[in-house]
Amino acid sequence: xxxxxxxxxxxxxxxxxxxxxxxxxxxxxxxxxxxxxxxxxxxxxxxxxxxxxxxxxxxxxxxxxxxxxxxxxxxxxxxxxxxxxxxxxxxxxxxxxxxxxxxxxxxxxxxxxxxxxxxxxxxxxxxxxxxxxxxxxxxxxxxxxxxxxxxxxxxxxxxxxxxxxxxxxxxxxxxxxxxxxxxxxxxxxxxxxxxxxxxxxxxxxxxxxxxxxxxxxxxxxxxxxxxxxxxxxxxxxxxxxxxxxxxxxxxxxxxxxxxxxxxxxxxxxxxxxxxxxxxxxxxxxxxxxxxxxxxxxxxxxxxxxxxxxxxxxxxxxxxxxxxxxxxxxxxxxxxxxxxxxxxxxxxxxxxx
Amino acid sequence: xxxxxxxxxxxxxxxxxxxxxxxxxxxxxxxxxxxxxxxxxxxxxxxxxxxxxxxxxxxxxxxxxxxxxxxxxxxxxxxxxxxxxxxxxxxxxxxxxxxxxxxxxxxxxxxxxxxxxxxxxxxxxxxxxxxxxxxxxxxxxxxxxxxxxxxxxxxxxxxxxxxxxxxxxxxxxxxxxxxxxxxxxxxxxxxxxxxxxxxxxxxxxxxxxxxxxxxxxxxxxxxxxxxxxxxxxxxxxxxxxxxxxxxxxxxxxxxxxxxxxxxxxxxxxxxxxxxxxxxxxxxxxxxxxxxxxxxxxxxxxxxxxxxxxxxxxxxxxxxxxxxxxxxxxxxxxxxxxxxxxxxxxxxxxxxx
Numbered sequence: 001x002x003x004x005x006x007x008x009x010x011x012x013x014x015x016x017x018x019x020x021x022x023x024x025x026x027x028x029x030x031x032x033x034x035x036x037x038x039x040x041x042x043x044x045x046x047x048x049x050x051x052x053x054x055x056x057x058x059x060x061x062x063x064x065x066x067x068x069x070x071x072x073x074x075x076x077x078x079x080x081x082x083x084x085x086x087x088x089x090x091x092x093x094x095x096x097x098x099x100x101x102x103x104x105x106x107x108x109x110x111x112x113x114x115x116x117x118x119x120x121x122x123x124x125x126x127x128x129x130x131x132x133x134x135x136x137x138x139x140x141x142x143x144x145x146x147x148x149x150x151x152x153x154x155x156x157x158x159x160x161x162x163x164x165x166x167x168x169x170x171x172x173x174x175x176x177x178x179x180x181x182x183x184x185x186x187x188x189x190x191x192x193x194x195x196x197x198x199x200x201x202x203x204x205x206x207x208x209x210x211x212x213x214x215x216x217x218x219x220x221x222x223x224x225x226x227x228x229x230x231x232x233x234x235x236x237x238x239x240x241x242x243x244x245x246x247x248x249x250x251x252x253x254x255x256x257x258x259x260x261x262x263x264x265x266x267x268x269x270x271x272x273x274x275x276x277x278x279x280x281x282x283x284x285x286x287x288x289x290x291x292x293x294x295x296x297x298x299x300x301x302x303x304x305x306x307x308x309x310x311x312x313x314x315x316x317x318x319x320x321x322x323x324x325x326x327x328x329x330x331x332x333x334x335x336x337x338x339x340x341x342x343x344x345x346x347x348x349x350x351x352x
Numbered sequence: 353x354x355x356x357x358x359x360x361x362x363x364x365x366x367x368x369x370x371x372x373x374x375x376x377x378x379x380x381x382x383x384x385x386x387x388x389x390x391x392x393x394x395x396x397x398x399x400x401x402x403x404x405x406x407x408x409x410x411x412x413x414x415x416x417x418x419x420x421x422x423x424x425x426x427x428x429x430x431x432x433x434x435x436x437x438x439x440x441x442x443x444x445x446x447x448x449x450x451x452x453x454x455x456x457x458x459x460x461x462x463x464x465x466x467x468x469x470x471x472x473x474x475x476x477x478x479x480x481x482x483x484x485x486x487x488x489x490x491x492x493x494x495x496x497x498x499x500x501x502x503x504x505x506x507x508x509x510x511x512x513x514x515x516x517x518x519x520x521x522x523x524x525x526x527x528x529x530x531x532x533x534x535x536x537x538x539x540x541x542x543x544x545x546x547x548x549x550x551x552x553x554x555x556x557x558x559x560x561x562x563x564x565x566x567x568x569x570x571x572x573x574x575x576x577x578x579x580x581x582x583x584x585x586x587x588x589x590x591x592x593x594x595x596x597x598x599x600x601x602x603x604x605x606x607x608x609x610x611x612x613x614x615x616x617x618x619x620x621x622x623x624x625x626x627x628x629x630x631x632x633x634x635x636x637x638x639x640x641x642x643x644x645x646x647x648x649x650x651x652x653x654x655x656x657x658x659x660x661x662x663x664x665x666x667x668x669x670x671x672x673x674x675x676x677x678x679x680x681x682x683x684x685x686x687x688x689x690x691x692x693x694x695x696x697x698x699x700x701x702x703x704x
Contacts, residue, residue, distance in 0.1 A: 089556075152617070152621075153617065154617055154620050154621065164553055167553065167560055167561035167562075167564075168561050168562060199606060201516055201519065201601075201602055201605040201606065201609075204441075208519050208602060209519040209520050209600075209602045210519075210520060212519075212602070233609050234605070234606040234607070234608070234609030234610040234612075234613055235609040235610070235612050235613035235616070236613065237610065237613055238613040238614060238616065238617035239613070239617075248561075249553070250553055250560060250561045250564070250603070251602070251603055251606055253553040253586070254551060254553065254586040254603055254606065254607060254610075255586070255606060255607075255610050256586070257553075257585050257586025257587040258586040258587070258589065258606075258607050258610045258611055258614070259610055259614045260586075260587050261586055261587035261588065261589055261590040261591070262590060262610070262611045262614035262615055262618075263614055263618060264587070264590065265504070265505065265506055265590035265591075265650075266614075266615060266618050266646065266650070268506050269504075269506065269646050269649055269650070270642070270643075270646050273642045273643075273645040273646050274639075274642050276645075280642050283635065283638045283639050283642065284639075284642075286635045286638070287626075287635050287636075287639050290622070290625045290626050290632050290635065290636075291622075291625075293625040293628075294618065294621050294622050294625050297621055298617075298618070298621070
């Protein structure tokens with residue numbers, strides 16, 4: 001049976017236009033079926049536009065926009081009407097209880113009922129987490145779901161878990177993150193025996209805050225179940241010395257955003273440096289294809305989205321700023337997660 | 353009277369050669385006097401070598417080494433013999449009690465006695481902190497000293513405090529970091545009314561872990577004393593939206609190292625991209641001066657070192673990997689800190 005991905009068509013800074021466009025694009029490219037959840041008339045309008053006028057995307061390359069036209073009538077697309085939308089500022093727990101007909105709640109419902117196999121959400125991260133936890137339930141043995149993101153390194157991508165779901169964590173939660181991160185790395189990224197590190201501020205076991213120290217001890221005692229390689233410093237994340245980094249969601253989120261911010265700043269400083277004189281402008285033009293290569297390697301849009309691990313279903317959380325290209329990649333991540341059965345494997349592993 | 357800087361000549365991966373060279377270089381360039389603390393024969397040997405053979409430095413530019421020769425007999429250099437050295441792996445508290453004749457303990461002593469005005473240390477950060485706290489004492493009103501680092505942004509540098517001294521913090525400590533960071537930004541970096549932010553994972557007051565939430569509240573109540581502008585996300589650090597970022601030393605250290613790691617990775621990926629084909633190699637050569645400009649702007653060596661704030665004296669903590677150029681800049685930071693009277697100003701401000 002074909003894999004069907006539910007999309008919160010109303011979530012994200014560029015919803016519904018870019019979200020619907022990205023989903024349709026993925027449907028054509030990866031052969032998945034869609035369940036678009038949101039205001040029916042808006043979604044139909046977008047689908048019509050994509051079929052007749054097409055949409056524009058920079059295809060993750062920065063700069064020149066390409067026009068893409070897709071005949072949506074030939075794709076397997078189901079629309080589920082949702083009359084409400086949860087906005088970015090709303091308190092997640094309250095919002096999902098109050099807005100039972102919101103696009104995110106109904107998209108999670110679609111996965112819970114089995115009409116879709118996974119879901120992609122680019123709206124409020126808090127609302128996506130809360131509705132997933134409430135609608136899909138926790139995997140036995142996992143106290144709290146966590147967000148797993150994939151970051152670029154000089155070699156293979158690395159998984160950082162938790163990237164923002166839980167600001168206050170216990171050592172046991174970090175141990176569970178290690179289990180989930182290992183399963184994700186092995187099954188979705190294809191790394192045979194993923195090396196797990198604790199994000200810390202020094203190599204030695206006694207370094208860091210109370211949480212990191214206790215997590216170190218717990219993971220050391222769990223050798224065999226987890227391939228624990230010790231503490232990992234912030235700088236080493238990018239050196240491919242391990243495959244999974246565990247940390248609390250506060251530190252993980254800061255790490256993710258500092259990485260993004262540093263890369264952004266460097267591109268901006270590079271641009272300024274080349275633009276400061278005529279010779280630089282010329283060399284800059286020649287260098288553009290090489291910069292684009294680098295940009296592609298570290299661009300978050302390429303990674304598409306983060307997995308919310310620990311719930312009984314697949315929720316992909318995308319960047320709020322996601323445009324069509326990022327959503328397309330998020331759908332690919334969702335499809336991979338479905339086909340590799342990562343959720344079932346986490347359940348087996350955490351119980352076993 | 354001339355400013356005299358004490359140098360732990362034995363601390364750091366490249367001690368004593370690069371440390372002595374950098375100190376002497378600074379003495380000549382900035383007109384400071386030196387107190388070199390360490391094994392007398394080793395230091396004399398290095399001074400002799402610098403006078404007769406010179407030393408090599410890349411001057412923070414990467415690549416080509418330049419030869420620098422300085423007549424050390426013409427400089428105001430005092431040597432203080434220290435028979436012991438604290439190694440990187442030693443437990444700081446224990447080591448400073450046991451090794452009373454170590455170079456770091458005696459360098460702090462020099463500042464405590466007033467024979468020097470400030471100190472630069474590139475050895476064990478823990479030992480530098482412990483000996484400074486023990487030898488210089490705390491400023492009244494400050495519970496724990498903190499490390500203030502300066503990071504590059506798209507505009508003016510930003511101060512991150514605490515960058516690693518305290519892994520577990522209270523909201524009151526973060527408030528004190530805000531006071532110290534403000535004084536540093538105003539007096540050493542020349543920013544008139546420094547904007548202070550709390551490092552967090554979202555904008556809203558209710559976001560983040562317990563510490564960040566409580567610190568937000570405390571700083572909000574202290575408006576007038578601190579120019580508090582709210583929460584700052586990891587990405588915004590580099591956008592010049594504030595001048596001082598406060599956080600616990602665990603998160604601060606991760607931030608510092610993730611910034612360094614991301615920048616390093618990007619330079620490596622850039623190099624690979626250009627080297628992958630002939631055209632790239634040619635363009636890469638032409639682009640080199642522009643890359644060097646960027647490298648200089650974000651290179652930690654340019655910032656020289658971090659200030660340990662909250663003790664009654666000036667301690668500059670340099671990167672363990674510091675070579676001569678970084679030490680030269682660290683001495684400059686020390687000189688600035690002395691001349692602007694930042695310690696006295698923190699004392700006035702935190703009491704007032």
